[in-house]
Amino acid sequence: MTKRQDNALRTRQKLVDTAESLLKSNGFNALCVEDITKAAGVAKGTFYVYFKHKEDIVSEICRGYFKAIEDKINEMKCTNFIEKMSLYLDNFMEAVELYGINICREWIRASIDPKTAPDNTDMSKWQYDVNMLKNILNKAISNKELKKNTPVELLTHIIISELYGMMTCWCMSDGSFEPKEWTCKFSEFQLEKILEDYLI
Amino acid sequence: MTKRQDNALRTRQKLVDTAESLLKSNGFNALCVEDITKAAGVAKGTFYVYFKHKEDIVSEICRGYFKAIEDKINEMKCTNFIEKMSLYLDNFMEAVELYGINICREWIRASIDPKTAPDNTDMSKWQYDVNMLKNILNKAISNKELKKNTPVELLTHIIISELYGMMTCWCMSDGSFEPKEWTCKFSEFQLEKILEDYLI
Amino acid sequence: MTKRQDNALRTRQKLVDTAESLLKSNGFNALCVEDITKAAGVAKGTFYVYFKHKEDIVSEICRGYFKAIEDKINEMKCTNFIEKMSLYLDNFMEAVELYGINICREWIRASIDPKTAPDNTDMSKWQYDVNMLKNILNKAISNKELKKNTPVELLTHIIISELYGMMTCWCMSDGSFEPKEWTCKFSEFQLEKILEDYLI
Amino acid sequence: MTKRQDNALRTRQKLVDTAESLLKSNGFNALCVEDITKAAGVAKGTFYVYFKHKEDIVSEICRGYFKAIEDKINEMKCTNFIEKMSLYLDNFMEAVELYGINICREWIRASIDPKTAPDNTDMSKWQYDVNMLKNILNKAISNKELKKNTPVELLTHIIISELYGMMTCWCMSDGSFEPKEWTCKFSEFQLEKILEDYLI
DNA sequence: GATGAATGAGCATTCATTCAT
DNA sequence: AATGAATGAATGCTCATTCAT
Numbered sequence: 001m002t003k004r005q006d007n008a009l010r011t012r013q014k015l016v017d018t019a020e021s022l023l024k025s026n027g028f029n030a031l032c033v034e035d036i037t038k039a040a041g042v043a044k045g046t047f048y049v050y051f052k053h054k055e056d057i058v059s060e061i062c063r064g065y066f067k068a069i070e071d072k073i074n075e076m077k078c079t080n081f082i083e084k085m086s087l088y089l090d091n092f093m094e095a096v097e098l099y100g101i102n103i104c105r106e107w108i109r110a111s112i113d114p115k116t117a118p119d120n121t122d123m124s125k126w127q128y129d130v131n132m133l134k135n136i137l138n139k140a141i142s143n144k145e146l147k148k149n150t151p152v153e154l155l156t157h158i159i160i161s162e163l164y165g166m167m168t169c170w171c172m173s174d175g176s177f178e179p180k181e182w183t184c185k186f187s188e189f190q191l192e193k194i195l196e197d198y199l200i
Numbered sequence: 201m202t203k204r205q206d207n208a209l210r211t212r213q214k215l216v217d218t219a220e221s222l223l224k225s226n227g228f229n230a231l232c233v234e235d236i237t238k239a240a241g242v243a244k245g246t247f248y249v250y251f252k253h254k255e256d257i258v259s260e261i262c263r264g265y266f267k268a269i270e271d272k273i274n275e276m277k278c279t280n281f282i283e284k285m286s287l288y289l290d291n292f293m294e295a296v297e298l299y300g301i302n303i304c305r306e307w308i309r310a311s312i313d314p315k316t317a318p319d320n321t322d323m324s325k326w327q328y329d330v331n332m333l334k335n336i337l338n339k340a341i342s343n344k345e346l347k348k349n350t351p352v353e354l355l356t357h358i359i360i361s362e363l364y365g366m367m368t369c370w371c372m373s374d375g376s377f378e379p380k381e382w383t384c385k386f387s388e389f390q391l392e393k394i395l396e397d398y399l400i
Numbered sequence: 401m402t403k404r405q406d407n408a409l410r411t412r413q414k415l416v417d418t419a420e421s422l423l424k425s426n427g428f429n430a431l432c433v434e435d436i437t438k439a440a441g442v443a444k445g446t447f448y449v450y451f452k453h454k455e456d457i458v459s460e461i462c463r464g465y466f467k468a469i470e471d472k473i474n475e476m477k478c479t480n481f482i483e484k485m486s487l488y489l490d491n492f493m494e495a496v497e498l499y500g501i502n503i504c505r506e507w508i509r510a511s512i513d514p515k516t517a518p519d520n521t522d523m524s525k526w527q528y529d530v531n532m533l534k535n536i537l538n539k540a541i542s543n544k545e546l547k548k549n550t551p552v553e554l555l556t557h558i559i560i561s562e563l564y565g566m567m568t569c570w571c572m573s574d575g576s577f578e579p580k581e582w583t584c585k586f587s588e589f590q591l592e593k594i595l596e597d598y599l600i
Numbered sequence: 601m602t603k604r605q606d607n608a609l610r611t612r613q614k615l616v617d618t619a620e621s622l623l624k625s626n627g628f629n630a631l632c633v634e635d636i637t638k639a640a641g642v643a644k645g646t647f648y649v650y651f652k653h654k655e656d657i658v659s660e661i662c663r664g665y666f667k668a669i670e671d672k673i674n675e676m677k678c679t680n681f682i683e684k685m686s687l688y689l690d691n692f693m694e695a696v697e698l699y700g701i702n703i704c705r706e707w708i709r710a711s712i713d714p715k716t717a718p719d720n721t722d723m724s725k726w727q728y729d730v731n732m733l734k735n736i737l738n739k740a741i742s743n744k745e746l747k748k749n750t751p752v753e754l755l756t757h758i759i760i761s762e763l764y765g766m767m768t769c770w771c772m773s774d775g776s777f778e779p780k781e782w783t784c785k786f787s788e789f790q791l792e793k794i795l796e797d798y799l800i
Numbered sequence: 801g802a803t804g805a806a807t808g809a810g811c812a813t814t815c816a817t818t819c820a821t
Numbered sequence: 822a823a824t825g826a827a828t829g830a831a832t833g834c835t836c837a838t839t840c841a842t
Contacts, residue, residue, distance in 0.1 A: 008801065027314055033837065043803040045840085054837060105312045112305045112371035114227055126372040151389070157369070157382045158390060162358065164372075165365025169357070171312040172326040172364075182357045189351070190358060193393040204821070208826060233812065243828045245815085254812065408822065427714055433816065443824040445819085454816060505712045512705045512771035514627055526772040551789070557769070557782045558762065558790060564772075565765025569757070571712035572726040572764075582757045589751070590758060593793045604842065608805060633833065643807045645836085654833065 012050045014040045020061045020103070028106040031058075055110065062107045066125055069095040081145040082195060085159075086187040088136070092163055093183040096170075105171045129160055150198040158194065162186060212250045214240045220261045220303070228306040231258075255310070262307045266325055269295040281345040282395060285359075286387040288336070292363055293383040296370075305371045329360055350398040358394065362386060412450045414440045420461045420503070428506040431458075455510070462507045466525055469495040481545040482595060485559075486587040488536070492563055493583040496570075505571045529560055550598040558594065562586060612650045614640045620661045620703070628706040631658075655710070662707045666725055669695040681745040682795065686787040688736070689763065693783040696767055705771045729760055750798040758794065762786060 018040040023031055033054055037044045051057045072091035076084065096104055111125060133156045140146040163183070170179040201209075218240040223231055233254055237244045251257045272291040276284065296304055311325060333356045340346040363383070370379040418440040423431055433454055437444045451457045472491035476484065496504055511525060533556045540546040563583070570579040601609075618640040623631055633654055637644045651657045672691040676684065696704055711725060733756045740746040763783070770779040 004801075011801080029313070032835085044805095044838095045803050046801080048838070049801065049803095052838095105314075108312055108368065109309060112308055112368070113229070114305070114374070124372060124374075126369060126377075154382075154385050154389060157377075158362065158386055161365030161369050161382070161386075162362055163365065164368045165361030165363065168308065168312070168364045168368045169326060169361050172324060174314070174324075177326075177357075182354070182361070185354050186358055189354060190394055193396070194390055196393070202821090204824085204826075211826080232810085244813090245828050245830090246826080248813070248815095249826065249828095404822075411822080429713070432814085444817095445824050445826095446822080448817070449822065449824095505714070508712055508768065509709060512708055512768070513629070514705070514774070524772060524774075526769060526777075554782070554785050554789060557777075558786055561765030561769050561782070561786075562758065562762055563765065564768045565761030565763065568708065568712070568764045568768045569726060569761050572724060574714070574724075577726075577757075582754075582761070585754050586758055589754060590794055593796070594790055596793070602842090604803085604805075611805080632831085634831095644809095644834090645807055646805080648834065648836095649805065649807095 011040075011042060011046065015042070015047060015050060016057060016060055016064075019057050020064070023058075023061060023106055024100045024102055027102040028058075028109060031106075058106060058110055061103065062110065062125070065095075065099050065103055065107060066128070068099065071095075081140050081199065082192055085136070085195070086191055088133075089159070089163060089183050089187050089191070090180070093166060093180045096167060097180050101171060101175055104167055108168065108171060126160070126164070129163075130156055133160060144200055146195075147198045147200055155194070155198075211240075211242060211246065215242070215247060215250060216257060216260055216264075219257050220264070223258070223261060223306055224300045224302050227302040228258075228309060231306075258306060258310060261303065262310065262325075265295075265299050265303055265307060266328075268299065271295075281340050281399065282392055284336070285395070286391055288333075289359070289363065289383050289387050289391070290380070293366060293380045296367060297380050301371060301375055304367055308368065308371060326360070326364070329363075330356055333360060344400055346395075347398045347400055355394070355398075411440075411442060411446065415442070415447060415450060416457060416460055416464075419457050420464070423458075423461060423506055424500045424502055427502040428458075428509060431506075458506060458510055461503065462510065462525070465495075465499050465503055465507060466528070468499065471495075481540050481599065482592055485536070485595070486591055488533075489559070489563065489583050489587050489591070490580070493566060493580045496567060497580050501571060501575055504567055508568065508571060526560070526564070529563075530556055533560060544600055546595075547598045547600055555594070555598075611640075611642060611646065615642070615647060615650060616657060616660055616664075619657045620664070623658070623661060623706055624700045624702050627702040628658075628709060658706060658710060661703065662710065662725075665695075665699050665703055665707060666728075668699065671695075681740050681799065682792055685736070685759075685795070686791055688733075689759070689783050689787050689791070690780070692763060693766060693780045696770075697780050701771060701775055704767055708768065708771060726760070726764070729763075730756055733760060744800055746795075747798045747800055755794070755798075 015036060019031065019036045022035060022039060033047050034044060036057070037047050047054075047057075051060075069092050072095045073088055076087045076091060107125070134152055137146065137150065137152045137155060141148060141150055141152075166179040166183050166186075169177045215236060219231065219236045222235060222239060231254075233244060233247050236257070237247050247257075251260075269292050272295045273288055276287045276291060307325075334352055337346065337350065337352045337355060341348060341350055341352075366379040366383050366386075369377045415436060419431065419436045422435060422439065433447050434444060436457070437447050447454075447457075451460075469492050472495045473488055476487045476491065507525075534552055537546065537550065537552045537555060541548060541550055541552075566579040566583050566586075569577045615636060619631065619636045622635060622639065631654075633644060633647050636657070637647050647657075651660075669692050672695045673688055676687045676691065707725075734752055737746065737750065737752045737755060741748060741750055741752075766779040766783050766786075769777050
């Protein structure tokens with residue numbers, strides 16, 4: 001990597017970090033290109049050297065957010081299937097809370113906005129999570145942890161909806177609803193019941 | 201009621217209906233006062249005779265949306281508690297689907313937007329739903345349908361999150377996710393398991 | 401006067417009083433027909449029964465303001481010419497201060513606005529004051545209080561400008577400049593010097 | 601200065617000049633951003649590149665107006681104190697007349713408007729003029745041109761009020777009142793009388 | 801790669817005034 | 822005389838995006 005490329009990369013990262021910081025502190029209503037570049041100490045035009053649209057940097061930030069969740073989950077080491085699922089849920093929500101309510105709000109807002117959707121050439125986060133969970137369940141079937149007749153689709157949708165619902169409730173509740181706390185309790189008290197018929 | 205008052209009421213309703221229709225078809229990104237009044241066949245200023253802010257008409261539309269859900273639920277006649285809860289969930293989501301994905305999106309967007317929240321002097325929809333479900337559960341305890349040690353808070357949050365999660369997933373999935381269908385399946389296959397320990 | 405006419409007159413006066421009160425307390429930037437009628441407890445349309453334009457009620461209020469000044473001045477009983485002029489100035493400014501800075505501002509604003517000027521079919525307040533002072537000086541010449549060669553025009557303009565200047569300075573100074581105090585001092589220390597050459 | 605900066609400066613100046621020209625010809629009631637930019641041949645948004653608020657360009661124009669007056673006064677070369685004061689007044693009013701009645705009106709309007717006042721973080725024009733005149737008088741005392749017991753405050757307020765009063769009368773008189781002419785006459789016939797007791 | 805001047809579509813809101821009842 | 826629903830012109834300001842340098 002040349003020094004020039006290196007500098008460019010650093011400028012780009014500075015923009016992402018600055019935008020993320022602004023998003024965390026001020027929320028999505030107050031995010032504008034001018035503020036990002038000013039705070040990053042570069043010119044307005046520089047933003048468009050790295051991002052075609054303003055939404056792109058938001059996507060990137062949210063991708064970091066997904067990534068953090070994924071990393072958390074990939075770190076998991078466990079044997080028991082229930083324990084694994086439980087860790088999945090808890091870690092997922094821990095990562096969500098870590099990023100803060102403003103980024104979670106922005107993520108939901110962008111995800112439900114039909115205008116921004118077409119830009120996401122990648123699979124949507126929702127689709128991605130659905131697939132990931134399906135894989136986990138299917139693998140568990142292969143591993144003889146779950147019965148063959150396990151309703152994978154149904155369980156996937158129920159669990160993903162529970163997770164996304166916790167996030168939505170958090171964002172709507174002005175922060176008073178504790179998503180991590182309730183997700184943990186869900187894992188602890190309900191997950192086994194939901195899965196018990198299908199466990200081997 | 202005089203004829204004038206009657207006319208005024210009709211003008212107002214025309215605005216609400218027009219706005220709702222525009223919201224249903226075009227989504228919230230394309231909703232502007234100009235379009236509403238033009239489509240309603242009145243002058244722009246007339247809008248502000250009836251609504252102080254643009255958001256106010258959206259609130260009103262969403263209130264209609266809540267109301268439709270509530271009405272559905274109040275219509276319910278049933279004996280068995282599981283059946284009652286099941287109907288609650290199914291009716292809730294049926295009403296949601298009836299209104300369409302765009303209004304659901306607008307409702308979520310407005311609900312998670314911290315800027316619009318302060319205007320809602322009334323309890324938030326989320327809080328309202330939480331309370332309603334708590335009451336249903338508490339009444340069931342009084343009626344000896346549920347045990348005294350039923351974890352009301354936990355069950356409330358799990359069920360409400362599941363509902364809100366279904367809506368969020370719908371809005372994110374570009375319509376491919378069928379909220380009613382999955383809610384019904386949740387009622388059918390999982391609700392009993394979640395509640396079984398507490399049923400008398 | 402019939403009871404109906406009497407009621408009408410009272411409604412009209414209520415509007416004037418309310419508008420004056422709003423003008424005094426909030427200043428001219430915040431004066432709108434809606435507020436006036438609401439505060440007066442009548443319908444918006446009622447305003448236009450009595451006033452063709454919004455400016456008309458302002459004119460009426462300012463006329464009251466002039467009237468108060470004029471009344472003050474007409475009350476004056478004195479012998480000596482210097483004393484008379486002195487009282488004229490002091491009473492003028494006392495009446496101005498009594499009405500408050502907001503009405504003084506509105507009066508200046510309306511008087512210098514070329515848009516509102518054409519409506520004043522009557523002579524302008526400025527012209528009126530100039531004429532009144534000219535009359536006082538001319539009468540003093542007739543009464544042998546002032547010499548025949550007194551430069552009436554010049555003295556009139558200097559004195560009126562001093563008065564109007566005091567008002568303008570008051571309105572510009574955010575209230576810190578005391579117009580009555582300085583007018584009194586002007587009367588006391590300078591008026592005699594200005595007139596001394598022409599006194600008999 | 602690079603060519604780009606130079607161009608920018610020229611664009612900015614074009615806006616100021618255009619706005620001033622519109623103000624001079626049409627008066628302040630007809631000044632809107634749209635007209636300014638259209639007449640200047642730039643886009644509406646360009647206005648906001650250089651001025652945060654519409655009032656800002658008006659302030660700038662008025663500042664030019666002050667500056668012209670100040671420059672005039674600073675040019676003065678004279679020996680005698682009376683002559684100096686006389687020149688001050690005459691030059692002041694000459695500069696005022698040069699700018700035209702519409703700008704004088706706008707300046708008074710903006711100066712008495714309590715809404716625009718807070719934005720002026722600088723001292724107000726009135727305060728500035730008061731201080732300038734006080735300095736002139738105090739210097740004259742130091743220079744033994746005026747007696748030590750000269751009532752500086754009083755003389756300052758009387759003279760400034762006379763000047764501002766002349767302007768106000770001009771703006772009210774629909775142009776028939778000649779401020780320069782009367783100011784000259786005031787200088788010629790009255791200034792000496794007002795000051796005579798304090799001259800050395 | 802970086803700049804920052806220029807763009808211009810987009811939009812909510814205000815409010816004096818009218819007029820049918 | 823009184824009402825109040827309806828009007829619609831008027832306007833400041835935002836901000837993502839472009840492009841010549």
